[in-house]
Amino acid sequence: MSSGKFLTYIASHLNRDEAEISSIVASCSFKNVKKGSYLLQANEHCNHGFFVETGLLRQYSIDKKGKEHTISFVPEDWFVTDRDSVFFNRPSKYFIQAQEDSQVVLIDQNYEKLMSEKIPNFAEFNNRLLHNHISQLQERIDLLLGATAKERYLHFIKMYPDILLRVPQTMVASYLGITPEGLSRVRKDLALKNFKK
Amino acid sequence: MSSGKFLTYIASHLNRDEAEISSIVASCSFKNVKKGSYLLQANEHCNHGFFVETGLLRQYSIDKKGKEHTISFVPEDWFVTDRDSVFFNRPSKYFIQAQEDSQVVLIDQNYEKLMSEKIPNFAEFNNRLLHNHISQLQERIDLLLGATAKERYLHFIKMYPDILLRVPQTMVASYLGITPEGLSRVRKDLALKNFKK
Numbered sequence: 001m002s003s004g005k006f007l008t009y010i011a012s013h014l015n016r017d018e019a020e021i022s023s024i025v026a027s028c029s030f031k032n033v034k035k036g037s038y039l040l041q042a043n044e045h046c047n048h049g050f051f052v053e054t055g056l057l058r059q060y061s062i063d064k065k066g067k068e069h070t071i072s073f074v075p076e077d078w079f080v081t082d083r084d085s086v087f088f089n090r091p092s093k094y095f096i097q098a099q100e101d102s103q104v105v106l107i108d109q110n111y112e113k114l115m116s117e118k119i120p121n122f123a124e125f126n127n128r129l130l131h132n133h134i135s136q137l138q139e140r141i142d143l144l145l146g147a148t149a150k151e152r153y154l155h156f157i158k159m160y161p162d163i164l165l166r167v168p169q170t171m172v173a174s175y176l177g178i179t180p181e182g183l184s185r186v187r188k189d190l191a192l193k194n195f196k197k
Numbered sequence: 198m199s200s201g202k203f204l205t206y207i208a209s210h211l212n213r214d215e216a217e218i219s220s221i222v223a224s225c226s227f228k229n230v231k232k233g234s235y236l237l238q239a240n241e242h243c244n245h246g247f248f249v250e251t252g253l254l255r256q257y258s259i260d261k262k263g264k265e266h267t268i269s270f271v272p273e274d275w276f277v278t279d280r281d282s283v284f285f286n287r288p289s290k291y292f293i294q295a296q297e298d299s300q301v302v303l304i305d306q307n308y309e310k311l312m313s314e315k316i317p318n319f320a321e322f323n324n325r326l327l328h329n330h331i332s333q334l335q336e337r338i339d340l341l342l343g344a345t346a347k348e349r350y351l352h353f354i355k356m357y358p359d360i361l362l363r364v365p366q367t368m369v370a371s372y373l374g375i376t377p378e379g380l381s382r383v384r385k386d387l388a389l390k391n392f393k394k
Binding site: 063127134144 | 258264266284285290320327328331334337341342
């Protein structure tokens with residue numbers, strides 16, 4: 001399997017030649033995951049980060065009543081992990097499932113160690129990833145606390161332009177924290193407004 | 198002003214003698230903030246972290262309709278900042294206000310630089326802080342997406358045992374993402390259950 005996208009992603013973010021880091025990237029494992037299969041299940045320990053070369057993953061939790069809540073969609077060129085479980089060595093609360101047949105790069109601590117040793121600005125890059133993650137989570141909280149269903153939906157389609165076409169509406173609703181009926185209403189309202197323009 | 202709690206906090210988390218780091222901690226600024234005054238306002242750039250020696254701060258946002266949403270309460274021995282604004286040098290979306298007369302330590306990048314140079318495990322400590330922050334934000338999203346008002350409230354009083362006695366109920370409701378009436382109902386239900394026991 002090729003690790004083309006991951007190599008390009010890392011090289012560009014670290015401002016390095018691909019040749020310089022290709023041997024480190026080649027030390028990562030790769031996995032083909034069939035639609036519906038899991039990279040992580042709740043109560044397991046998460047030991048990897050997952051970079052999506054092709055396909056689509058979904059991270060979600062299941063609450064006490066058995067209802068699913070989508071934490072994130074993870075399309076090509078995106079990265080997902082449960083940092084809490086990896087860093088603090090705690091069982092995860094999350095599922096990471098292939099929403100489509102996918103090819104993923106498995107990033108483990110060995111890779112991080114190698115990168116830290118060989119690439120001087122890797123720590124800075126990693127620090128930036130952590131801050132980006134914090135910014136995204138904070139924005140999500142803001143939207144959940146203070147935005148209307150319509151505002152959340154508009155933010156979603158900006159962030160994930162093609163995901164609506166790739167997953168059932170129930171999953172999008174579970175990401176937005178609204179009911180599927182609420183999502184339908186928002187979409188109808190917006191369609192009507194565009195029609196009237 | 199004494200920097201006693203901050204010094205103790207840093208020394209214990211870095212596993213160092215207080216004497217060893219007291220000169221670095223002494224390089225931080227201190228500020229007395231009166232109840233109601235601001236350490237940060239929306240659209241300003243956040244340049245500091247704030248450690249609360251005494252008192253209580255509150256971080257909140259105001260949505261387009263003018264409604265306040267409490268992001269966090271920050272009592273003694275807690276730390277608050279807007280990492281997005283500090284790290285990415287972007288205007289903040291948040292207010293950080295003194296909820297009571299407070300004494301705070303102002304932590305700037307100069308302090309972080311000094312600590313990084315002098316204390317070998319400071320980067321590791323800082324990394325742990327970032328991961329802790331991610332864990333807390335993730336948990337908040339889980340609660341907003343999947344927990345009932347009662348579950349959120351119970352989580353709140355576990356996390357902030359004495360805050361209920363120090364702030365108006367409307368602020369607690371705005372943290373929980375429920376109406377003040379919803380919060381009253383939850384408290385009445387719980388009081389009734391305890392009475393029946």
